[in-house]
Amino acid sequence: MSTLTFYEKPGCAGNARQRALLEAAGHTLARRNLLTAHWTRESLLAFLAPLPVAQWFNRAAPRVKSGEVAPEALDADTALALLLAEPLLIRRPLMQREDGARLVGFDLAEVAAFVPMAPGSASQGRLEGCAAGARICVGGDEPRQVVPGA
Numbered sequence: 001m002s003t004l005t006f007y008e009k010p011g012c013a014g015n016a017r018q019r020a021l022l023e024a025a026g027h028t029l030a031r032r033n034l035l036t037a038h039w040t041r042e043s044l045l046a047f048l049a050p051l052p053v054a055q056w057f058n059r060a061a062p063r064v065k066s067g068e069v070a071p072e073a074l075d076a077d078t079a080l081a082l083l084l085a086e087p088l089l090i091r092r093p094l095m096q097r098e099d100g101a102r103l104v105g106f107d108l109a110e111v112a113a114f115v116p117m118a119p120g121s122a123s124q125g126r127l128e129g130c131a132a133g134a135r136i137c138v139g140g141d142e143p144r145q146v147v148p149g150a
Contacts, residue, residue: 001026002115007034007094015093018106025118034094035087041080047094047102053079055104058091 006029008015054071063069095103
């Protein structure tokens with residue numbers, strides 16, 4: 001199967017369930033701490049740029065849940081500055097395949113389009129705290145195309 005770079009929040013039960021499903025399907029995960037990764041504007045945009053700005057955010061983050069941060073009201077530059085300053089706001093997980101394709105979020109149907117999954121795993125639905133669907137970003141260093149549910 002695939003080797004995936006998996007950016008997660010350590011200790012997150014949702015990320016643990018996601019990892020378990022990927023590992024049960026035979027994938028090897030190179031786990032990275034989303035909160036301490038050395039994000040740059042370019043490295044974060046490689047995952048996020050194809051998505052609408054509001055889908056860049058973790059809907060379960062305290063500042064989003066409280067309404068202090070309103071993703072729908074932000075432009076890309078302001079949103080990116082917030083995410084770089086406070087990585088807890090970044091929607092997770094972020095995953096990257098060996099071929100450079102990237103995925104944001106964990107909607108199982110879209111994860112199954114991104115990497116092969118165990119039979120029946122897609123019936124579990126979305127396993128992330130945010131309401132936005134995942135999208136696949138196909139490309140190497142720069143996102144070139146968004147393939148929703150391809």
